[in-house]
Amino acid sequence: MSTPLLELTGVTRTFGRTTQALRGVDLRVEAGRGVGIVGESGAGKSTLLRLLLALDSPTSGTVTYRGEPLDRRDRSAVRRFRRDVQVVFQDPRSSLDPRQRVGSIVAEPLRSLRVEGDHRARVREVLASVGLDADVVDRYPAQFSGGQRQRIAIARALAPRPSVLVADEPVSALDVSVRRQVVDLLARLRDEHGLTLVLVSHDIAIVGQLCERTVVLHDGVVVEEGATREVLTAPREPYTQRLLAAVPRLPDATPAG
Numbered sequence: 001m002s003t004p005l006l007e008l009t010g011v012t013r014t015f016g017r018t019t020q021a022l023r024g025v026d027l028r029v030e031a032g033r034g035v036g037i038v039g040e041s042g043a044g045k046s047t048l049l050r051l052l053l054a055l056d057s058p059t060s061g062t063v064t065y066r067g068e069p070l071d072r073r074d075r076s077a078v079r080r081f082r083r084d085v086q087v088v089f090q091d092p093r094s095s096l097d098p099r100q101r102v103g104s105i106v107a108e109p110l111r112s113l114r115v116e117g118d119h120r121a122r123v124r125e126v127l128a129s130v131g132l133d134a135d136v137v138d139r140y141p142a143q144f145s146g147g148q149r150q151r152i153a154i155a156r157a158l159a160p161r162p163s164v165l166v167a168d169e170p171v172s173a174l175d176v177s178v179r180r181q182v183v184d185l186l187a188r189l190r191d192e193h194g195l196t197l198v199l200v201s202h203d204i205a206i207v208g209q210l211c212e213r214t215v216v217l218h219d220g221v222v223v224e225e226g227a228t229r230e231v232l233t234a235p236r237e238p239y240t241q242r243l244l245a246a247v248p249r250l251p252d253a254t255p256a257g
Ligand SMILES: Nc1ncnc2c1ncn2[C@@H]1O[C@H](COP(=O)(O)OP(=O)(O)OP(=O)(O)O)[C@@H](O)[C@H]1O
Pocket: 015, 016, 019, 020, 021, 039, 040, 041, 042, 043, 044, 045, 046, 047, 048
């Protein structure tokens, strides 16, 4: 097996004395094999993503990036990591600075990660790839709909050409009518840019469309994991079966992988 892009081994994360958000989680994120993470509220999904993004550290266990633990004191290593592993959060209202123009928002990772090249050209290019016109650069986030704002957040994440895009409920704050468009956009970007997606979603149909593998988290433990098609159509665990029965579905989704 090749070295995974990201890997958690025996990871626990405890908050305070009593909350065990993750209890002995193993997870591999391999290039080109998107991973969907599903589970009820409080299962530990966001905690897991924060560890993958090096925004938090495990209480025990290890997190590696391309086979090595990330040394947070090594600033150029951290910059390389941040460039390679980007994130889109749930709510573009809170993730986009309302006082900045779109052009500056999308260029932000290029500036902070000191990416070389023509930033303005790159901003226009990524805006086009998410379906926004070049003239949006002079406008502010409030002038856009929720779906458009999420496109801006996706453009910002793609600007530094990451290999991995981590997304925590990327469409659940959006109107139902625009969710499918944003899911279709993510699918297209995944194919065009060879992105590896790590996606948390309550909506298993979205995981079905976007991710080759699915991991089911329950109470901080991975209770089931496998090819998405198998987990979605023939879940082994009663917990997964209940989860599948309970979740809403997008119309017309076809399972991937
Ligand atoms: N910073 C924190 N301080 C204390 N407890 C936390 C913290 N972050 C998460 N937790 C707790 O850890 C557990 C897992 O939370 P987490 O946010 O990872 O769940 P989740 O699966 O993302 O849930 P949701 O679907 O509601 O987003 C919960 O019991 C939560 O209250």
